[in-house]
Amino acid sequence: MRVLLTGSSGWLGRHIAPLLEAAGHEAIGLDPAPGAHTDIVGSVADRVLVMQIFADRGVEAVIHSGALHKPDIVRYPTQAFVDVNVTGTLNLLEASVAHNVQRFVFTSTTSLMISAAVRAGASERAVWLDENFAPLEPRNIYGITKLAAEQICRLYHHNHALRCIILRTGRFFPEEDDTDLPLSGENNKANEFLNRRLTVEDAAAAHLAALDRAPTLGFDLFLLAAPSPFAPADVVPLKVNAATVVARYFPDAPTLYAARGWQLPGVIDRVYDARRAERVLGFRCRTDFAAVLAAMRDGAPLPFAHDATYQSPLVAGDK
Template identity: 65%
Template sequence: MRVLLTGSTGWLGRYLAPMLRAAGHEVTGLDVAPGPDTQVVGTVADRALVERTMLSHGIEGVIHAGALHKPDIVRYPRQSFVDVNVTGTLNLLEEAAAAGVERFVFTSTTSLMITQAIRDETASEAVWLDETSGPLQPRNVYGITKRSAEEMCRLVQSETGMPVVVLRTARFFPEDDDTHRALSGENMKANEFLNRRLTVEDCAAAHVAALDKAPAVGFGLYVVSAPTPFARVDVAQLKSDAPGVIARYFPDAAQVYADCGWQLPSSIGRVYDASLIERDLGFRCRTDFATILAALRDGKTLPFEHDPNYTSPAQQNSFLACD
């Protein structure tokens, strides 16, 4: 299949492009920053460019992974988020439908599910988050524009019948968290595999699976995160005594962490449930907290990327980010 991949120079794109080719697809990359997997340099906000690319490359499937992200809030005005994340998505959807594209996958974010109250962890128990969670009240322009783009996907699919799958991806960025500095970056990332993280490789694999299954789904929206070991009955204790809950599932976790000089979370305020994508599409992330713990226990390389100095190629090249 001839696939248009937006955000092809970005963190996800650099893993997704070769994975698509390995699956037998012909990939055309579109990004504002040049890169080895980017054949078209430009922005999805340029409708004419999107149309030309779609037609000249005979595109049959689209994976729209390009966007302005949460760290870009300090660099770009809100209008830029609307132009790229909303108008750009609409451009792709409508031009894809007009060109007879067979399937469309949109990279969204679990961030749009996090209200300010969830972010502040004001509840007495952990918040269990899945595709039915709401009401949705995104707390910043990134989340608002991603939520709007999701609804554009739903609207165009219902009007045209073009199969569309929306993936609300959990954290997979390599850099340190820009709001939490209490733990080392690797310790923080490892902890998040309990409730709100996945590897970039698993994220890419989820997109390939969604592209494959889209015609059977019609329209689908899925949370994509490493499978949590927890159950809904754990939410109260997760908030008050996370180590106690973790010990039930992983009896040696505290000792393994202590041997590494690491800390388990004392409290967990939210849990992402990614079970629906496994039921509907047969996709399950390969790396979970058990994998992390096994690597620590055996002294092996951690199975996730950590780069505290990572900056996007678009930022490095002073382009309007689209990755």
């Protein structure tokens, strides 16, 4: 298939493109920044350009991974988020319907599930997050626009029978967290594989699985994160002493962490439950916390990316 891949120069897009090509598809990369996998430099917010691409390139499917993200809030006005994340998604959906495209995969985010109350972590128990979690009260313009884009995807499936799969991905960025954390970047990322992170390789593979299953599923939404070892019965002890809970599931974790000078999490305030993606989409992340510990145990490289100096191509190009 000829697959339009938005965000092709970004961290996720540059991992999706080779998978598309390995699967025998033709990836047509669209991104506002140049890149190795970008054929067309431009924005999804440009409706004329989007329509022209569909007409000229014979697009048969769309993976829409391009967006302005949470770190962009300090760099771009609110209107830019609406233009790119909402209007850009609408442009792609309209072009898909106009050109009889039958498969549309949309990269969303678990961030839109985190309200101010969830982020504050004031509850006495960890919040268990799956596809049924409600109410959705995004705390910033990034989450608001991604939720709006999800709803437009749902509308276009309802009105036009467009096969559309939404993937709410957990964290997979390589850079440092943009909040002030006491732990090192690698330590923090390793901890997050317990409850909220996945590798970019797994995120990319999930998009290929969604592309394959879209005709069968029609419309669906999946939360994506590494398989968590925890159960709903753990939500109270995770808020009291998470390190003890982790040690119960992984008895050698404290020793492995101590050898690196790392710390297990003292508190875990949320758990992303990705089991429905395994049951319905047939996709399970390959890398989990057990894999992280196995690498530490074997003296192998850690199975996730960490780059404290990473900048998106768009930001790097502005300098």
